[in-house]
Amino acid sequence: MSNTSQNIRIPFNRLTVVGEELTYLQQAIESGHVSGDGTFTKRCHTLLEETLGVPKALLTTSCTHALEMSALLLNIQPGDEVIVPDFTFVSTINAFVLRGAKPVFVDIRPDTLNLDETLLESKITSKTKAIVPVHYAGVGCQMDTIMEIANCYGVAVVEDNAHGLFARYKGKYLGTFGQLATQSFHETKNFSCGEGGALLINDSQFIERAEILREKGTNRSRFFRGQVDKYSWVDIGSSYLPSDMLAGFLLGQLEAREIIQSRRKEIWETYFHKLQSWASQNQVRLPFIPEHCEQSYHMFYLLMPDLESRQRLIQYLKERGILSVFHYLPLHLSEMGRKYGGKLGDCPVTESISDRLLRLPFYYSLRSDEQAQVIQAITQFQP
Secondary structure (H helix, E strand, O other): OOOOOOOOOEOOOOOOOOOOHHHHHHHHHHHOOOOOOOHHHHHHHHHHHHHHOOOEEEEEOOHHHHHHHHHHHOOOOOOOEEEEEOOOOOHHHHHHHOOOOEEEEEOEOOOOOOEOHHHHHHHOOOOEEEEOOEOHHHOOOOHHHHHHHHHHHOOEEEEEOOOOOOOEEOOEEOOOOOOEEEEEOOOOOOOOOOOOEEEEEOOHHHHHHHHHHHEOOEOHHHHHOOOOOOOOEOOOOOEOOOOHHHHHHHHHHHHOHHHHHHHHHHHHHHHHHHHHHHHHHOOOEOOOOOOOEEOOOOOOEEEOOOHHHHHHHHHHHHHOOEOOEOOOOOHHHOHHHHHOOOOOOOOHHHHHHHHHEEEOOOOOOOOHHHHHHHHHHHHOOOO
C-alpha cells in the first residue's frame, strides 16, 4: 500500500534495493532479451527449485496469475466447488470463480487467523474440487490435517503462499505440501519485483501442461528444448511470463534473502517485545506463532478490542505521520460473496478479526529510530 498523504513520514511499506537488483536489471537490458524466460528468469527458477526442493518453479506476472494457472491445471469447471478461508485476498478465490467454480468460505482460527481445519471436512461435498489454504502472515496452516482430509476425499490442495516464502511448518517449507502452490512478489512482499509471482509444482504430472498454459497454450518450451521441431497451439492458455528485467530485479532480492529475513525478524521481534506490556494492559492481542511454525516475518499486526478503537488508532498514528492499515474484509459479506449466499454470522471469527486487525509499518529499510517512533506513539494511545 502506498502513502496516502504527503504528511506521512513513516509509510506502511517501502521497496528497498538490498543486493544486485539494479546491476541485474541493467544486465538484462543490455543482453537484448528483456521478454520472458531469459537468463534471469531461469536463474530464479533454479534458485527456488533448489532452495525449496520442488520439482518445478515457474515465474508468473502475479500470484493471481499463478492461481489462475492452478485453476486451469485442475480443470476447474462450472459447478465445481473450491474451499477457501473467508479471510483472504479476493485473488485466492477469484482465480477459480473465473472458471465457473462456486466459492465455499470457511471461517478462520482465532489464534493464527488461518483456515480453521476443524471446520474443513463439514464443507466438503461430492462437488469439491480443491482446497486453497492461505498461510496468513507467513504462519503455516495445520497442513498435516488439511492434507489428510484432502487425500481422504481425493481433493487437490493449492497453497496460497503469498505471505510465506521460506517459512516452514514442522521443518518443511510452506508451498511444498499441496500439489500446487503460489507465491507473490508484489511490492508489499518480503521479496519483490513490483508485480510478480510464481507457481510451485509439487506434482510432476502438471509440469508439462503448466509450461504450455503459461506460453499461451503453445508447446514453445518443448520446442526450445529441442523436443519438437516446431511449436504450435496445443491447449488453452495465456501469457503469464514476466519480463526478464523484473526477474533480474527479483533475483537480486532472492539472493539477499538471508539479509532481508534477518532484518525483518529483528523488526518483528522488536515490535513484539516492546508492545507486549501495553497490549496486555489494553486488551490488545499480538500475533500468535505456534511452536511448530517458523514464520516468514511478513507482517506485524495488532488485534484491537473493537472496530472503534482500531479506527481511532489508525487516525491517531496518521496524525503523527505514521501510516497503519487494516486488512481483508470478509469475503462472504462482499457484494460477490452475498451473490453466492453469504450472510452475516456465517464466519463469526473472520467478521470479528476483520474489524479489529491493524497492520503496522513493516519493511526492510525501516530504521530503528523510525520503529521507536511507531512504538512510542502506540504505547501513548489508550484504546
